Amino acid sequence: MYQALLANRYLTSRIIPLIAVAAVALCVALVIIVVSVMTGFLDMLKSSGKTLMGDVIVGYPVRGIPHYERLIDEINGLSTAAVASPLIDSYGLLRMPYPEGDDKEVVTVQVWGIQPESFAGVTGMADSIYWKELSEQEAATARDDDFRRRIKPGMLGDSLTLTDPVTGRRGALMGIHVSIVNDRQQDGSYEPKFDHWWLPGGHEVTLTLVPISSKGSISEPRDRTFPIINEFHTGVYQIDKSRIMIPLEDAQHLLRLEEAIKYDTSGELDENGRPPVIGTSPARATKILVRAADGVTPDELLADVRMAYERFWMKVAAEDGVMEVPPSRELVTMLTWEQQLRDLIGPVEKERELMRILFSIIYLVCAGLVLSIFWAIVYEKTRDIGILRSVGASRLGILWIFLRYGMVIGILGSILGVGLAYLVVSNINEIHDAIGQDAPTWSWVAMYSFGLAAAIGMLVSITRSRVLYAIILGLVAISLGGVAFALQQHVGTVIWDPAVYYFSTLPSQLDFFTVIITMIGAIVFSILGAAVPAAKAADTDPVKALRYE
Amino acid sequence: MNDLTMTPAAGQQGQATGRDVILSAHDVAKTYQMGRVEVKVLKGASIELATGEWLSILGSSGSGKSTLLHLLGGLDQADEGGGGIRYRQQEITGFNSRQLNTYRNLSVGFVFQFYHLLPELTVMENTVLPAMVARGRLKWYRDRAEITERARELLSQFGLDHRLEHRPRELSGGERQRTAIARALVNQPSILLADEPTGNLDASTGGEILDLIKQQHEQGLSIIMVTHDSTIASQADRQVHLVDGIVQ
Ligand SMILES: Nc1ncnc2c1ncn2[C@@H]1O[C@H](COP(=O)(O)OP(=O)(O)O)[C@@H](O)[C@H]1O
Ligand SMILES: [Mg+2]
Numbered sequence: 001m002y003q004a005l006l007a008n009r010y011l012t013s014r015i016i017p018l019i020a021v022a023a024v025a026l027c028v029a030l031v032i033i034v035v036s037v038m039t040g041f042l043d044m045l046k047s048s049g050k051t052l053m054g055d056v057i058v059g060y061p062v063r064g065i066p067h068y069e070r071l072i073d074e075i076n077g078l079s080t081a082a083v084a085s086p087l088i089d090s091y092g093l094l095r096m097p098y099p100e101g102d103d104k105e106v107v108t109v110q111v112w113g114i115q116p117e118s119f120a121g122v123t124g125m126a127d128s129i130y131w132k133e134l135s136e137q138e139a140a141t142a143r144d145d146d147f148r149r150r151i152k153p154g155m156l157g158d159s160l161t162l163t164d165p166v167t168g169r170r171g172a173l174m175g176i177h178v179s180i181v182n183d184r185q186q187d188g189s190y191e192p193k194f195d196h197w198w199l200p201g202g203h204e205v206t207l208t209l210v211p212i213s214s215k216g217s218i219s220e221p222r223d224r225t226f227p228i229i230n231e232f233h234t235g236v237y238q239i240d241k242s243r244i245m246i247p248l249e250d251a252q253h254l255l256r257l258e259e260a261i262k263y264d265t266s267g268e269l270d271e272n273g274r275p276p277v278i279g280t281s282p283a284r285a286t287k288i289l290v291r292a293a294d295g296v297t298p299d300e301l302l303a304d305v306r307m308a309y310e311r312f313w314m315k316v317a318a319e320d321g322v323m324e325v326p327p328s329r330e331l332v333t334m335l336t337w338e339q340q341l342r343d344l345i346g347p348v349e350k351e352r353e354l355m356r357i358l359f360s361i362i363y364l365v366c367a368g369l370v371l372s373i374f375w376a377i378v379y380e381k382t383r384d385i386g387i388l389r390s391v392g393a394s395r396l397g398i399l400w401i402f403l404r405y406g407m408v409i410g411i412l413g414s415i416l417g418v419g420l421a422y423l424v425v426s427n428i429n430e431i432h433d434a435i436g437q438d439a440p441t442w443s444w445v446a447m448y449s450f451g452l453a454a455a456i457g458m459l460v461s462i463t464r465s466r467v468l469y470a471i472i473l474g475l476v477a478i479s480l481g482g483v484a485f486a487l488q489q490h491v492g493t494v495i496w497d498p499a500v501y502y503f504s505t506l507p508s509q510l511d512f513f514t515v516i517i518t519m520i521g522a523i524v525f526s527i528l529g530a531a532v533p534a535a536k537a538a539d540t541d542p543v544k545a546l547r548y549e
Numbered sequence: 550m551n552d553l554t555m556t557p558a559a560g561q562q563g564q565a566t567g568r569d570v571i572l573s574a575h576d577v578a579k580t581y582q583m584g585r586v587e588v589k590v591l592k593g594a595s596i597e598l599a600t601g602e603w604l605s606i607l608g609s610s611g612s613g614k615s616t617l618l619h620l621l622g623g624l625d626q627a628d629e630g631g632g633g634i635r636y637r638q639q640e641i642t643g644f645n646s647r648q649l650n651t652y653r654n655l656s657v658g659f660v661f662q663f664y665h666l667l668p669e670l671t672v673m674e675n676t677v678l679p680a681m682v683a684r685g686r687l688k689w690y691r692d693r694a695e696i697t698e699r700a701r702e703l704l705s706q707f708g709l710d711h712r713l714e715h716r717p718r719e720l721s722g723g724e725r726q727r728t729a730i731a732r733a734l735v736n737q738p739s740i741l742l743a744d745e746p747t748g749n750l751d752a753s754t755g756g757e758i759l760d761l762i763k764q765q766h767e768q769g770l771s772i773i774m775v776t777h778d779s780t781i782a783s784q785a786d787r788q789v790h791l792v793d794g795i796v797q
Contacts, residue, residue: 001689002681009669387665390624391679391732392654394647543625546665547615 002388003397007405010377017409020373020526024413025420027366028522031359032421035514037428038352040507045345048236049337051124054085054289055298056305057340059333062212064088064257064284066324067316071288074308080296081304083121086285088113088251094244095206096179098197109178109244111209113251116162122291125245128232129159130176130190131200147191147198156200157229162247164227170247172205172226175240176233188429190233199228207246211256222254248285257284262323279323298336306334363525366413370406370529378402378533378540385537386545395538402537406530410523417522418515428506439487447484451477571771572621572740573597576632578794579616579625590616592794593631598740603762603772605782608791614775615744617791621773622659622742623652654683658733662745664725666717666732673713676700676731683736696735703731707761723754730761734770741765743774747781759784 011017058071065071068086075084089112096105120126134148142148157164157171164171176182181197182190192198199205208223226246234240252258259282263275270276292301309329317325338345378385385398424431454477461470579591590613598604608614619625621634623641633642641652653659658679666675680696681689704713707727717725726746733741743762747755759781766772774785782788790797 001684001686002678004686005674005681006667006669013669383665384667387667388678388682390622390653390659390665391682392650392652393682394650397682543619546624546661 002393003401003404006384006401007408010381010401010405011408014377016373016377017405020370020409021413021416023369024366024410024522024526025416027362028414028417028518029420029424031362031518031521032418032510032514033424033428034355034359035352035518036421036425036509036511037507038348038355039511039514040509042345042348042352044235044507045341045348046338048234049341049345051127052234052236052239053337053340054122055292055296055337056290056301057333057335057337058288058290058305058309059286059335060327060331061089061286063214064286065288065326065332066282066284067312067322067326068283068285068288070316071309071312071326074312075288075290075305078301078304078308080293080301082291082293083118084288084290085115085118085122086248087115087119087287087289088248088255088257088284089286090209090251090255092207092209092244092254094178095208097199097203097205098181105180107178108242109207110239110242111207111251112243112245113248113255114162114245115248116160119289120160122289125232126160128234129173130231130233131156132230142189143185143187146189148189157227159230162229162245164229167227169227170250171229172207173229173245174199174205174231175243176231177237177241178244179231182231200230203228205244207244207254209251209254211254213256219256222256224250224254226250252283252285257286259283279321281323298338302334302336309334360521363521366410366522367525367529370409370526371532374402374406374530374533375536377405378537381537382540382545385540386542389540389542390546398540399534399538402530402534403527406526406528406534407523409530410526413526414519414522418510418519421515422510425510426508428508432506439490444484444487447480447487451480451484454480569600570597570635571600572634572636572773574617574621574632574634577617577620577627577634578631579613579620580628590794591620591627594791594794594796595632596621596789596796598771598773600739601766601769601771602787603766603774603785605785605788606773606775606791606796607779607782607788608775608777610777612791613794614777614791618742618744618773618775622657623649624659654679655736656738657740657742658736658738660726660729660733660741660743660746662748664717664722664729664749666725666728668717671714671716672704672709672720672728673697673700675717675728676704676735678732679736700731700735703734704728707731721754722750723757726750726754726758727761730758730765734765739771741770741772743772745776746774747778748776755781 058065072084072086075081089110092109092111094107094109096107098105114125116125131148131151133151133153134142134146139149154165159173162170162173176190179197179199181192181194181199183193185191195201197203204225204227206223206225208221210221211219213219232240232245249258259280262278262281264278265275268276290301290305292298306329309332313326313329316322388398454473458470458473458477461467461473574594574596576593576595577591578589578593581588581590594613594617596604596606596617606614606617616625620627623634623644627634627642633640635641636652636656641649644652667678670678677696677700680692680700684692701710701713704710704727707730709724709727709731712720712724712728717728720728726749730741730746741762746762747758750758762772762774763784772785774782776782779788
């Protein structure tokens with residue numbers, strides 16, 4: 001019982017242990033912040049992968065899979081599959097509507113030809129559509145001048161059919177960062193820089209694609225003009241910056257992958273002066289995205305999809321007079337979303353583990369710090385130890401005082417550290433935005449004033465010949481002055497460039513597992529650090545400790 | 550060493566007369582190792598304390614008085630092969646460390662020249678410390694009220710009612726020593742071991758402390774008091790001299 005009393009008194013009656021608490025807190029906060037942000041990235045990567053692509057992806061690039069509708073029927077027949085959707089992916093040139101005049105901006109884009117209904121069933125496309133009326137919940141938190149407040153029913157085209165409501169024309173969905181018009185605000189919302197250049201408000205873009213023939217040569221480029229139906233925001237910067245989605249049939253047409261009559265160009269012309277017809281070449285898709293039924297893992301689905309492809313291929317190949325046989329199973333890539341993203345996820349995962357290991361060194365720093373501080377305290381408390389032994393305290397009892405003391409420091413430090421990490425992580429985007437701007441004048445004026453106050457305090461201490469206070473205040477004055485100068489000189493620097501870091505926002509959630517592990521680590525290492533001085537305390541000879549004043 | 554300790558004078562001078570012997574040292578030796586040199590501080594000291602007796606040990610500075618007191622209080626170990634120390638019927642030289650802790654905690658109470666209070670604890674907390682050491686958390690909570698009450702009584706008897714929540718550094722030397730005595734008595738030991746309790750105090754404050762010890766003696770406490778001052782020693786029932794490592 002006396003151990004608890006003394007451990008608490010030793011903790012509260014001096015400054016050094018508070019420094020130890022602060023140091024442990026900083027270590028804990030550092031580890032939690034870094035690992036949480038990285039874990040957040042991994043989670044974002046993973047969840048974005050799943051919502052952007054479904055669970056399993058069947059792919060055969062460039063020429064695509066003929067008779068893909070029959071493959072889709074086969075897959076839809078699987079009990080493990082919920083929905084399958086055909087896709088064409090390619091690259092193209094996009095002519096933007098701006099600026100005024102004939103010399104328009106042209107950008108390269110990644111083109112996805114989609115079948116909107118099934119695509120929305122496989123992916124989270126519907127949720128990523130940006131321009132829509134705010135839900136009640138969003139309306140409660142959004143800014144008063146949020147552009148979306150101006151959106152009225154019927155103003156925008158139907159994203160689920162990709163058609164313009166007024167003209168009935170098929171249109172395109174574009175990533176929110178493709179157009180330079182959209183400006184990201186502090187709160188993460190978007191605003192058109194000029195209202196009249198707001199693309200879904202009736203603007204058109206022209207997309208040019210280059211078809212590749214079956215012989216691998218480039219054919220005559222084709223282009224088509226699309227009204228912008230809406231823009232989407234997936235949160236994955238690379239996608240939001242470069243992807244445009246158009247209806248599958250348009251993509252097939254632009255890439256010459258649509259159903260077509262095939263002529264025999266080598267033989268005689270018929271009576272109408274045309275080459276004879278051989279048959280109909282089927283439409284193609286370069287990818288099939290599949291979403292797993294509830295409770296089915298991507299790997300289970302993948303195994304079934306492989307077998308479905310095999311059956312599809314056998315059936316088509318066995319038919320008489322079939323025009324084009326699909327590629328055999330070995331040539332087609334079939335991957336789960338995790339495998340598809342492995343190149344991206346793998347390094348981040350390894351980096352996180354490396355961070356964990358590197359940061360474990362910080363625990364040793366904590367332990368070393370506690371050890372040296374406790375060594376000093378035990379030295380200073382030698383006489384107390386002698387007194388305690390003289391009134392009957394056992395060696396173990398003395399040991400326990402200091403272990404307990406270390407434990408209290410570990411617990412307090414890790415709780416404070418978690419609090420600090422929580423504050424930083426949950427405000428990380430705001431902190432980042434603040435760093436991205438010039439420091440407000442009041443901040444450095446305030447810092448200079450505090451620094452000046454400390455300097456005056458130092459002078460007063462010197463005149464009263466209080467050396468310790470003078471030195472402490474002098475150090476405080478210098479550091480405040482330094483901070484003030486840094487703030488005054490600070491010009492906004494964007495540390496987190498979304499173009500480099502894949503996502504447009506930083507993850508802002510604490511990773512529970514990391515919090516628990518880090519707290520336990522800090523407490524254990526604080527106790528370990530206390531163990532050596534505690535053992536020294538237990539071994540103190542009471543007679544020597546008591547002998548002199 | 551043996552020829553010195555066998556002098557009959559040593560045995561007789563150290564002997565209590567009449568009543569039961571509560572604490573005794575028989576022919577104890579203590580040697581300190583200082584580098585290569587062995588310092589023989591006690592060379593076969595014998596002493597007996599009767600129940601309820603107040604005994605003074607007189608000796609010049611460095612004669613080994615504190616050493617002998619530490620041995621008697623179970624705080625230090627005598628040389629092996631020498632004699633032993635008996636408390637009632639038990640040979641404490643043979644105690645294990647747990648028995649020794651209990652002996653120091655319950656059977657004897659120490660008072661030191663330099664008070665030796667814990668600076669972070671209040672007067673009250675310092676006083677009840679041995680009672681806390683004696684108990685685990687549960688027993689402490691069970692007995693706390695009773696012990697605090699006893700401590701309060703002792704402290705008010707010593708004129709410290711208004712000092713209960715003060716820290717030692719806020720007290721005068723006399724007040725500190727009175728706190729130390731209260732601490733030594735809180736577990737109601739049978740023996741008080743006082744090592745120059747007035748050594749650090751002026752004459753009148755020292756006199757007050759002696760009066761206080763005398764009071765306890767009158768209430769039946771057995772006391773060994775170490776001092777180098779013969780007028781202080783003369784307050785006791787009996788005095789012995791420690792000279793050349795032997796009690797004379
Ligand atoms: N730990 C020790 N190591 C070496 N010598 C010691 C030690 N403790 C005490 N001494 C010596 O033992 C002698 C007796 O000391 P002490 O018992 O304190 O004497 P007193 O209390 O009578 O003044 C002194 O000469 C002292 O220097
Ligand atoms: Mg002494």
